[in-house]
Amino acid sequence: MEELVETIPPDHPRAESLKIRHRLTEGYKKGLVVEAGLIAHGRGEAFDYLIGEQTQPYALKAIKAAVAHLLLAKYPVISVNGNTAALAAESLVELAKEVKAKLEVNLFYRSKRREELIAEALMKAGATQVLGVGEAASAKIPELQSERRKVDPEGIFKADVVLVPLEDGDRTEALRRLGKTVIAIDLNPLSRTAQTASVTIVDNVVRALPRMVEEARALRKVPIDELRQNIENYDNKQVLSEAIAHILERLAELAEKGVLLSL
Ligand code: PTJ
Numbered sequence: 599m600e601e602l603v604e605t606i607p608p609d610h611p612r613a614e615s616l617k618i619r620h621r622l623t624e625g626y627k628k629g630l631v632v633e634a635g636l637i638a639h640g641r642g643e644a645f646d647y648l649i650g651e652q653t654q655p656y657a658l659k660a661i662k663a664a665v666a667h668l669l670l671a672k673y674p675v676i677s678v679n680g681n682t683a684a685l686a687a688e689s690l691v692e693l694a695k696e697v698k699a700k701l702e703v704n705l706f707y708r709s710k711r712r713e714e715l716i717a718e719a720l721m722k723a724g725a726t727q728v729l730g731v732g733e734a735a736s737a738k739i740p741e742l743q744s745e746r747r748k749v750d751p752e753g754i755f756k757a758d759v760v761l762v763p764l765e766d767g768d769r770t771e772a773l774r775r776l777g778k779t780v781i782a783i784d785l786n787p788l789s790r791t792a793q794t795a796s797v798t799i800v801d802n803v804v805r806a807l808p809r810m811v812e813e814a815r816a817l818r819k820v821p822i823d824e825l826r827q828n829i830e831n832y833d834n835k836q837v838l839s840e841a842i843a844h845i846l847e848r849l850a851e852l853a854e855k856g857v858l859l860s861l
Contacts, residue, residue: 615643615651618685618804625684630715632707635681638764645785646802648845653809656840657801663832664761664781664797665697665813666825671759671779674699675729679706682763682803683716687723689807690763694725696814699761702730702753706766708745729753742772763803765791783807787841798834800841 622639625631653661668674676699678690694701703716710732717728729750737755739747746769749755760773763783767790773780774794782795783806792798799806817825 615646618802622681622684625680628715629711630719631680631684632712634707635679635684639681642764642785642802645787648848649785649800649841650848651802653801653805654841654844656837656844657799657806658809659832660797660799660834660837661801661806661809661813662817663829664799665810665817666828667759667779667781667797668693668697668699668761669814669817670822670825670829671697671699671757673757674759674761675753675757676701676761677704677754677763677765678702678716678720678728679704679764680712680716682807683719686763686803686807687719689811691720691723691725692811693761693807693814696811696818700753700757701725701728702750703728704730704735704746704749704754704769706744706746708735708748739769739772739776741775742768744768747772762791762795763807767791767794770794787838787845792838796834797832798838798841800838 619639622631622636626633626636674697676690676694678701682690690701693699701720703713705712713731717731720728730753734750735748737749737751739749739755746766754760757778759779759781761781762770765782765784770780770782770791771794774796779796781797781799782791783799783801783803784792785800785802786792787798787800792800
């Protein structure tokens with residue numbers, strides 16, 4: 599992997615994006631990421647292209663509300679799948695520490711080997727405890743058929759706030775039905791996850807998670823009432839509309855110019 603990454607010229611206009619791909623393909627070779635995860639990343643990349651590959655104001659608004667939820671939660675849990683572990687293990691661990699959340703492995707394509715590899719990656723990144731591995735995932739989310747239904751009784755099952763970076767829609771809906779606050783990070787503002795989460799951060803996990811860590815450090819110093827106010831004033835429907843409008847406006851501007859020089 600190192601040798602391949604070194605072949606990317608530093609001034610290549612898409613160097614950053616290519617490096618992220620390498621993190622994912624390396625994760626795939628190690629067994630953390632599944633084939634479908636590579637395809638899911640491609641879909642994410644396409645939306646990131648449309649967004650402009652930068653964290654936009656609507657995402658910053660969602661990040662603030664998401665962190666306020668995590669800080670005010672009684673029992674916050676961060677759900678980790680293959681892609682996020684490969685792309686952002688360090689940020690996941692840092693965020694868990696800052697907001698005092700548990701980390702739980704939760705997979706659509708669950709296997710013992712993948713559970714262990716992902717837990718290992720998190721431990722290597724500094725985690726001291728990882729839930730949802732092996733027999734520990736003994737509870738079930740009702741009305742959910744996929745492997746994602748298997749959760750830890752000491753983790754997602756008990757959580758009041760769950761962060762689900764890079765998700766598939768069914769579980770978000772099922773968790774909402776259980777009365778939990780669901781925070782999603784999804785580059786596609788049209789996905790079922792994005793549309794059904796309580797707070798949707800329309801951004802790349804590689805940018806959003808480090809921002810969340812920074813925000814957690816800042817918001818920890820803020821009075822509780824202010825955090826509550828932040829949550830009360832937050833409107834996810836509005837944020838999703840702003841994300842879609844941003845893509846539309848950006849495309850309209852580029853179409854007017856006739857060339858895609860600003861990409
Ligand atoms: O590791 P597993 O077994 O849990 O499987 C994970 C995958 C990703 C295969 C599974 O969750 C899946 O199939 O997901 P979907 O339904 O393809 O949804 C993935 C969503 O994440 C899509 O809406 C993508 O646009 C979005 N996405 C992809 N890469 C990123 C992303 N969002 C934020 N940051 C990314 N880097």
